[in-house]
Amino acid sequence: MGTRFIIQKTERTVTHRGASLSFLATKRQVVASNQEEFLRRIADRVSCATLSRREILLMSTSKANPLPARPLPSQVVKDDEPILVAAAKAGDISAFETLVGRYERKIFRLAQNITQNKEDAEDVMQEAFLKAYEHLGEFQGNSRFYTWLVRIAVNQALMKLRKRRPNQVSLDEEVDTGEELMPREVEDWGPSPEERYKQAELGGILSGTIAELDPSFRIVFQLRDIEEMSTEETAEALGLSIPAVKSRLLRARLKLRQKLNRYFRRGENS
Amino acid sequence: MNCRSIVKELSNYLDEALDSTLKDSIEKHLEHCDDCRVVVDTTKKTIQIYCNSEPAPLPEDTKLRLREALVKHLRRVRA
Numbered sequence A: 001m002g003t004r005f006i007i008q009k010t011e012r013t014v015t016h017r018g019a020s021l022s023f024l025a026t027k028r029q030v031v032a033s034n035q036e037e038f039l040r041r042i043a044d045r046v047s048c049a050t051l052s053r054r055e056i057l058l059m060s061t062s063k064a065n066p067l068p069a070r071p072l073p074s075q076v077v078k079d080d081e082p083i084l085v086a087a088a089k090a091g092d093i094s095a096f097e098t099l100v101g102r103y104e105r106k107i108f109r110l111a112q113n114i115t116q117n118k119e120d121a122e123d124v125m126q127e128a129f130l131k132a133y134e135h136l137g138e139f140q141g142n143s144r145f146y147t148w149l150v151r152i153a154v155n156q157a158l159m160k161l162r163k164r165r166p167n168q169v170s171l172d173e174e175v176d177t178g179e180e181l182m183p184r185e186v187e188d189w190g191p192s193p194e195e196r197y198k199q200a201e202l203g204g205i206l207s208g209t210i211a212e213l214d215p216s217f218r219i220v221f222q223l224r225d226i227e228e229m230s231t232e233e234t235a236e237a238l239g240l241s242i243p244a245v246k247s248r249l250l251r252a253r254l255k256l257r258q259k260l261n262r263y264f265r266r267g268e269n270s
Numbered sequence B: 001m002n003c004r005s006i007v008k009e010l011s012n013y014l015d016e017a018l019d020s021t022l023k024d025s026i027e028k029h030l031e032h033c034d035d036c037r038v039v040v041d042t043t044k045k046t047i048q049i050y051c052n053s054e055p056a057p058l059p060e061d062t063k064l065r066l067r068e069a070l071v072k073h074l075r076r077v078r079a
Helices: A027-044 A049-056 A081-089 A093-115 A118-134 A145-164 A199-211 A215-226 A231-238 A242-264 B003-008 B010-014 B020-032 B034-052 B060-078
Strands: A004-007 A012-016 A019-023
Touching: A081 A093, A081 A145, A093 A118, A093 A145, A093 A199, A093 A215, A093 B060, A118 A145, A118 B060, A145 A215, A145 A231, A199 A215, A199 A242, A199 B034, A215 A231, A215 A242, A215 B034, A231 A242, A242 B010, A242 B034, B003 B010, B003 B020, B003 B034, B010 B034, B020 B034
Parallel strands: none
Antiparallel strands: A004 A012, A012 A019
């Protein structure tokens, strides 16, 4: 079942997967009260992650399909995303803030992997969320909200990158590295090689390794294999042909494999 | 099917975007070519490690500046 609105004089109901959620106020009242509340909480520096869902879920009317208990942050599933987006569209600021809290780390990593600069990444993340909020009404729900957000962030990041290095970043040119595709080092890694490193150490290895790639390779890899966008979505987001995406992805994967070999091959740090 | 063709089709194979005939010939080659099998396994692992990696927590000051930017934007929208 998709997301559906039933708008009455003083009530707005969002129905999603058998669960009905009602706001007992007019749209205008919801916007006003939540903005005040949002500003007050920020002023107090109180995290609203635990409050936002309660505010949205004022009333659950479905007994046959009760809403599941709120999961731990690490287990957050995407099923409630349409509900949050619908609530944010209806003016619920805290619903939008929940989406920000859910995706800020991923968007920051994406921006950092593309721009390779912390300050630029921070700007990109802010601009992406502000733009997403501003244009939320244009989001049609044809893709996941997160995919839409990623596309906004990628556009912002590419603008930054091109501004900083105007002569170095051209995604649509054919990349001829003159390098042979055939792998040079062929060594087995054994099972779970990543477990040899602590989480922070592994994070450093992964970000350091991807940073060594040419921008046109690392951005395609980022979208396809980290953000899990399809080849078509990646091609559209970057203005590339599908064969160009596939070719860059293959090269990116092989290059990363080769670069990670020095950390993960058998006997290394074991 | 030779080693060069395996590398050329590696992405399509890992993405399960091949027809069954081509997929079968790749798998037949992998049964007797250790080098290609290692390349396939380690490339697959490369993708999995990146895909499964958790992004680091945002630095507190970065988080605070994001919240401040949102508040500022909302105030402007409300004004």
